[in-house]
Amino acid sequence: MIKIIKYILLDILRNKMVLGYAVFLFAITFTVFSLEDSTQKGLLSMLNLVLFIVPLVSVIFSTIYVYNSSEFIELLVSQPLKRSSIWLSIFVGLAGALSLAFFAGAGLPMLFYEPSPTGLMLLLMGLLISVIFVAIAMLAAVHTRDKAKGIGFAILLWIYFSLLFDGLVLFLLFQFADYPLEKAMIGISALNPIDLGRILVLLKMDVSALMGYTGAVFKEFYGTDKGLIVSLSVMVLWIALPLLYSLKKFNRKDL
DSSP, rough: OOHHHHHHHHHHOOHHHHHHHHHHHHHHHHHHHHOOSSSHHHHHHHHHHHHHHHHHHHHHHHHHHHHTHHHHHHHHHSSSSHHHHHHHHHHHHHHHHHHHHHHIIIIHHHHHHSSHHHHHHHHHHHHHHHHHHHHHHHHHHHOOOOEEEEEEEHHHHOOOOIHHHHHHHHHHHTTTSSSSTTHHHHHHHOHHHHHHHHHHHHHHOOOOOGGGGHHHHHHHTSSSSHHHHHHHHHHHOOOOOHHHHHHHHHHOOOO
């Protein structure tokens, strides 16, 4: 399993798209912090980048990589290796490579310009979101043999988490405006890792007052040590559940 992980990790790190991704993140992060007169403004700009670009690249690249490696996967399956070991090795290789690319491209400049708790939280959320969307991409890839359908499904999932989910939440709030949904929003926010990451970073920036009463409720829960542990546990579940479901599908799949 270690040999497979090492091979996949080195193969991905040599990929021009991953190298370009790291260089792009480095250039954008360096430019943002250089142009902004305040590091807090730079972090807000980086927050939008992390929550939009990072999951998109992670989900598309991972899905394409799994489909392009179909012959390699079939070769491994023909060997006396457990399917679970093969699938987990691919996941660790993909997650590790994309996390390293994010850390090298965005993490190092952030640590240089803003080594504060807010900067560290944004870095942690970027790493977690990278891994989460690798797991989601592998679920999309194992769901169908058709490459176009798999990539389309992965992009639809990204659109849902990045764009549609917020619209559905706003629609829900407008429809039930007469009811106190502020506390219910704590549970609803856990249904989207991108929104959960945004809330945790914004609370570290201490701008929850701009979010009104809902922001106060978020701060009361997520701003505590218990809330932070719960939210990070939810992020880990967002990694584990898609990965375990995709592993179950892969073990039963006829290659």
